[in-house]
Amino acid sequence: MTTDASAISAAAPSPNASGGPARSLRRSFRFGDAMLGLVCRGSAAIIALMLGALVLVLLTSAMPAIKQFGLGFLVSSEWRVNELERPLKDAAGQVVMEDGEIVMETIKPAFGALPVIYGTAMSSLIALAIAVPLSFGAALFLVRVAPTLRIAGPLSFLIEFLAAIPSLAYGIWGLFVLAPFLQSHVGPAIKATLENVPGLRWMFYESVTIAGTVVERPIPITGRDMLCGSLVLAIMILPIVTSVSRDVLKAVPRTQIEGTLALGATWWQSCVAMLRYGRSGLFGAVMLGLARAAGETMAITMVIGNNNQINPSPFAPAQTMASLLANEFAEASEGLHQASLLYVALVLLVMSLLFNVIARRLVVGKASPAGH
Amino acid sequence: MPASMTHPHSHPQPGSDSRSDARPEARPEVAVRAPSALPRGGPASAYPIIDAIKRGETPTPRIHDSVRAEPVILAVNNFQLWYGQSKALHGITMPVAKGKVTALIGPSGCGKSTLLRSVNRLNDLIEGVRVEGSIDLNGNSVYARGVDVIDLRKRLGMVFQKPNPFPMSIFENVVYALRISGERNKKALADACEKALRQAALWDEVKDRLKASAMGLSGGQQQRLCIARAIVSEPEVLLLDEPCSALDPIATLRIEELIHEISSRYTVLIVTHNMQQAARVSDYTAFMYLGRLVEYGRTADLFQVPQLRETEDYVTGRFG
């Protein structure tokens, strides 16, 4: 058989046999290819241009605020939209009187992003703390258990479906279902259990200065607070973190899992080994979740309570960068207020870009640690 | 395939000087026999056993008396395995000699890996796998009801076709089996690590970088690391599934030497598709075909005076 085949191939003259005219290897110009190349390059350029334009517009319109506050903007917690008049006090703290009238001083509007940076970071971190263990668990289930039960397909579909639900739907659910439930059941229950635990008083009481004296008063539990916002965020990022983690865990080579099992690892120990193998990809999944949580606007605005102040209590209303923009941008007068809001938007954009870049590098660039 | 070969130890080997004294016993020089002058018949009539197997029958395997004389560590008894509807192992009956190296040879897809993975029940993970018959490890039934599979696997070591170091340090790789069993004593772990690495002939190369990632080792080093990892808890049987198929010739020779050395301490069951390798490293060889055991005997006998024409023609490369 071998002899036959070689005889045939030797007998049949191949088109490139040395006897024939040599074909030119020079590249010939093809119009279609050139056009398609142009279109593709153009499309790619448009994406880069859009991002550049976005940053540029934000930068120029935020310029007044950048000039005025500089980087101090990031650590200041003042947010006064309007001019304020208040009695002038002297060094001793006495109100200054002149001709029987109280001397007033005007305080200029001031803007600082610390409360919203805090609100964004805190709500995102709590959301991650809730969502990441659940997502990893669900991803392990999808990869290790669901296939044997033949439900991996439907479950995966459900998770992708959850990711596609508009955030407004989550917000409405949070506002009309979750927040009232937290207000009537969860909040009071937690308060009843933890109120008298030493060191946890800050969760339920806040100190305020009223007429010069500091009083401690209970934080009203409204259900629309940091806790509710974080929970809604956690639910919203669950699908994306789960589906990326599932893909990462699916890519763990079978020999790795079998390697641990052959050494006597339990089911759980082999799962830990899988998580360890995919750790950089999983970290990327977490980063993607973080980027999504930090940028989420509609749902969080509806449930976080929108109070531009730093309060460590999970039962206090808070504000995130995105919810601040959603709340104030429509009514902001041109000038410093608007510029400050755009400054916040710029900070948010840069943060989200950073998270995304890190996530991408970890998930795509370093998919397998075997590359070392 | 070359018609004959010489024993690797008759050549100077890289690094062989440090190890040559560790050989347990001199193995008889085994050469793959040149095709004999026996007349070859037509393809259908010359191989009655293969023909019967192809018809779906399970002929009685030819097991040499030399095998039966050995103390048995692993007893495979009328073992059958199905992947869903398709049957991969047909009534395998095969005693494995204690303290010896036993090689499984046969064409690709004949069920060598399946049999190996049946011993430590790695096939349990595959959906639709069903077994019948029994495998006994030192008299304990492997497939009996109530067997703790985790404990069973701790009594066995396994090395895979492709090196599969875990993405952690060399040290942590070696002591993984001890860690997951709950060993915390630093001294015990360090001692076990050194011992296993020495037995795997890797200690001198890595002793200064135990904390470095195992991923940075060469392929051959990684495979020796996997062997160290498999022997750290002193398994009763070491299962090797084509451990050299992903390695270059030099690394292959080192692993083969290593198998010689550790065979003084452990029972080794090795799958190989390389006949010379089986001849070089093993005391006993089993020839499998389409999920059946065909002939099983001392390696020297199987390669030089096989009782079946099928075996003879397979080991000389005329068929299969």
Ligand SMILES: Nc1ncnc2c1ncn2[C@@H]1O[C@H](COP(=O)(O)OP(=O)(O)O)[C@@H](O)[C@H]1O
């Ligand atoms: N996971 C599996 N699912 C279904 N069939 C399998 C699976 N693994 C192996 N097989 C089949 O079982 C037979 C034996 O395979 P294997 O044990 O890997 O052979 P070998 O190691 O001798 O090359 C082959 O026909 C193969 O197709």
Ligand SMILES: [Mg+2]
């Ligand atoms: Mg195989």
